Amino acid sequence: MPKIVFVQPDGRRQIVDAPVGQSLMEAATQNLVPGIVGECGGSCSCATCHVYIDEPWFSQLTPADEMEAGMLEGAVAPGPHSRLGCQVPVTDALDGLVAHVPPGQ
Amino acid sequence: MSDAASTYVIVGAGQAGGELAAELRKLGYAGRIVLLGEEPHIPYRRPPLSKAYLAGEIAETGLYVIQEAQLAKIGVEFVGNARVAAIDRAAKTVRLADGRAFAYDKLALTTGGRARMLTLPGAERPNVLALRTIADVQKLKPYCQPGKRIVIIGGGFIGLETAAVARKLGLQVTVLEGLPRVLARVTVPEVSAFFERVHREAGVDLRTGVQIEGFEGEPEVTQVVLAGGEKIPADVVVVGIGLTPNTELAEAAGLAVDNGIVVDEHAQTSDPDIVAAGDCTNHPSEFLGRRVRLESVQNAMEQARSAARTMAGKPDPYRAVPWFWSDQYDLKLQMVGLSSGFDRFVVRGDLGGRAFAAFYLKDGRLIAADAVSRPQDFMFAKKLVAMAASVDPAQLADESVPLKNLVPA
Numbered sequence: 001m002p003k004i005v006f007v008q009p010d011g012r013r014q015i016v017d018a019p020v021g022q023s024l025m026e027a028a029t030q031n032l033v034p035g036i037v038g039e040c041g042g043s044c045s046c047a048t049c050h051v052y053i054d055e056p057w058f059s060q061l062t063p064a065d066e067m068e069a070g071m072l073e074g075a076v077a078p079g080p081h082s083r084l085g086c087q088v089p090v091t092d093a094l095d096g097l098v099a100h101v102p103p104g105q
Numbered sequence: 106m107s108d109a110a111s112t113y114v115i116v117g118a119g120q121a122g123g124e125l126a127a128e129l130r131k132l133g134y135a136g137r138i139v140l141l142g143e144e145p146h147i148p149y150r151r152p153p154l155s156k157a158y159l160a161g162e163i164a165e166t167g168l169y170v171i172q173e174a175q176l177a178k179i180g181v182e183f184v185g186n187a188r189v190a191a192i193d194r195a196a197k198t199v200r201l202a203d204g205r206a207f208a209y210d211k212l213a214l215t216t217g218g219r220a221r222m223l224t225l226p227g228a229e230r231p232n233v234l235a236l237r238t239i240a241d242v243q244k245l246k247p248y249c250q251p252g253k254r255i256v257i258i259g260g261g262f263i264g265l266e267t268a269a270v271a272r273k274l275g276l277q278v279t280v281l282e283g284l285p286r287v288l289a290r291v292t293v294p295e296v297s298a299f300f301e302r303v304h305r306e307a308g309v310d311l312r313t314g315v316q317i318e319g320f321e322g323e324p325e326v327t328q329v330v331l332a333g334g335e336k337i338p339a340d341v342v343v344v345g346i347g348l349t350p351n352t353e354l355a356e357a358a359g360l361a362v363d364n365g366i367v368v369d370e371h372a373q374t375s376d377p378d379i380v381a382a383g384d385c386t387n388h389p390s391e392f393l394g395r396r397v398r399l400e401s402v403q404n405a406m407e408q409a410r411s412a413a414r415t416m417a418g419k420p421d422p423y424r425a426v427p428w429f430w431s432d433q434y435d436l437k438l439q440m441v442g443l444s445s446g447f448d449r450f451v452v453r454g455d456l457g458g459r460a461f462a463a464f465y466l467k468d469g470r471l472i473a474a475d476a477v478s479r480p481q482d483f484m485f486a487k488k489l490v491a492m493a494a495s496v497d498p499a500q501l502a503d504e505s506v507p508l509k510n511l512v513p514a
Contacts (some may be wrong), residue, residue, distance in 0.1 A: 074484020
């Protein structure tokens with residue numbers, strides 16, 4: 001099963017098992033990763049699952065659609081590697097992906 | 106008693122109950138957590154019931170807030186089919202209808218609400234359904250075949266979302282609303298008119314200002330009878346006319362109840378060992394400057410986290426700005442704030458198209474916004490509403506000025 005690494009703003013790391021098909025948001029909330037809320041349950045409505053994704057994984061992802069890009073623009077501290085966790089499904093190729101939790105949601 | 110030897114009982118395994126249990130563990134609470142649910146299911150998300158789950162796009166497990174194995178792993182004892190009969194505050198015990206009892210050191214009430222039903226004769230027949238639970242949708246799904254006729258009573262969010270999915274599944278859809286317009290409780294006539302048009306364009310027979318006299322057909326309803334005598338054929342009827350908060354248990358236990366279980370900003374009830382969160386509470390809102398009872402996921406989850414912090418002895422008040430969303434067809438509606446009391450209404454974009462943002466001002470300050478398929482506008486409006494920003498209505502209406510530019514640094 002792919003492993004995903006969540007890194008808190010203070011550097012604390014949490015490695016979770018994420019079944020293929022689950023979203024990064026679900027991988028985080030199922031494992032009580034702090035700072036990832038997923039209030040809308042993954043419908044791209046709230047931007048409370050915002051993360052920054054490291055390379056090389058970021059460039060491998062299907063780019064954000066218009067709705068996600070719009071939500072990200074208004075997220076807390078958006079950056080060039082910002083994604084909404086709910087819009088990123090886990091695949092085998094993403095094993096080891098490192099996602100940084102932002103300072104706020 | 107040490108923390109690890111204590112028992113926290115949560116009555117109600119909806120989204121608030123599930124969030125509260127998870128938050129207790131995130132806060133490091135090491136004692137026993139018992140989560141009592143009246144339904145057989147572990148905590149699940151209700152919003153997809155009238156969207157992706159009804160549409161058959163996600164499975165039941167996709168609704169679960171935390172999967173069963175994970176729930177066990179974090180040490181949450183879920184008890185399903187558990188109907189709580191009484192709370193004995195003196196003995197600090199919760200008693201179930203089947204005789205089981207759970208002693209608690211602290212108690213959380215996340216009892217939510219139940220769908221209001223019609224009291225008309227025939228409303229009890231098996232094809233007259235609510236849409237609040239997994240069981241409701243499981244009963245509805247067999248009727249969701251192309252060409253079947255669904256009559257939806259109530260033009261609120263549940264009714265309209267159900268209508269959108271039913272059209273997508275090829276049903277003939279009629280929506281009956283008693284008031285002169287849909288979404289009358291939550292938005293202005295202009296936005297109601299927008300959604301009425303969208304549904305009619307999608308082929309929904311949408312009627313407003315209609316009263317229902319009764320139902321015909323046995324054992325299943327086959328026709329809905331309107332005042333005036335018109336009969337609308339139906340294979341299934343869905344009733345979406347609002348929610349009744351589940352406060353009876355709290356009231357019987359002698360807790361203060363007034364349109365919801367009365368709590369303070371820390372989700373504390375009138376009993377220091379009992380908190381409450383979600384649709385069932387009446388809480389003070391700093392943002393609104395008054396008490397309010399809200400029916401939303403945002404409220405359920407954020408208030409539940411505040412309640413967990415109170416239970417864990419790390420209080421952090423609930424001070425959120427209400428927000429809400431609804432998906433219908435290809436449209437995403439996102440709302441922030443509450444528009445009641447506004448004195449100025451401004452639209453950015455075209456109400457005759459499929460994307461716009463509507464802004465509500467009071468004394469020059471932005472108090473609420475409704476955005477349809479305009480995610481940036483929603484996100485920046487959320488910031489502006491949270492800070493009760495003074496904004497120039499002309500700039501709000503001007504598409505050439507990004508809303509981002511109006512947010513004070």
